[in-house]
Amino acid sequence: MVLRAPEWAAPEPAKAEPELAGAAFRRARLAAGMRQLDLAEVAGVTLSTVTYIEGGYVPALAARERWAEILGADVDELFPILS
Numbered sequence: 435m436v437l438r439a440p441e442w443a444a445p446e447p448a449k450a451e452p453e454l455a456g457a458a459f460r461r462a463r464l465a466a467g468m469r470q471l472d473l474a475e476v477a478g479v480t481l482s483t484v485t486y487i488e489g490g491y492v493p494a495l496a497a498r499e500r501w502a503e504i505l506g507a508d509v510d511e512l513f514p515i516l517s
Contacts, residue, residue, distance in 0.1 A: 456487065456488045456489050456490040456491075457488075458511060458512055458513070458514055459487050459488055459501070459505075459512050459513070460488045462505040462506075462507045462511065462512055463484075463488075463505060465505075466505050466506060470484045470485060470488070471484075473504070473505075476504055477500070477501070477504055487501070492513055492515070498512065498513055
């Protein structure tokens with residue numbers, strides 16, 4: 435007998451998608467050769483801010499554009515759930 439989780443226990447797509455943005459942001463940071471602290475210092479924010487974004491937090495448009503500029507990436511690449 436195979437036990438499966440009930441349908442209601444499956445993660446909602448909306449809850450899983452922000453992780454995609456966090457993962458893309460992290461990949462861009464690593465590709466730029468930066469630690470979280472390095473990126474925070476360059477951006478003038480706290481380390482917690484970078485950690486939140488890598489965890490799936492999606493900042494306002496102006497901030498997304500600034501992050502893309504700092505990391506040398508496209509906004510849609512950093513935050514793919516919004517494209």
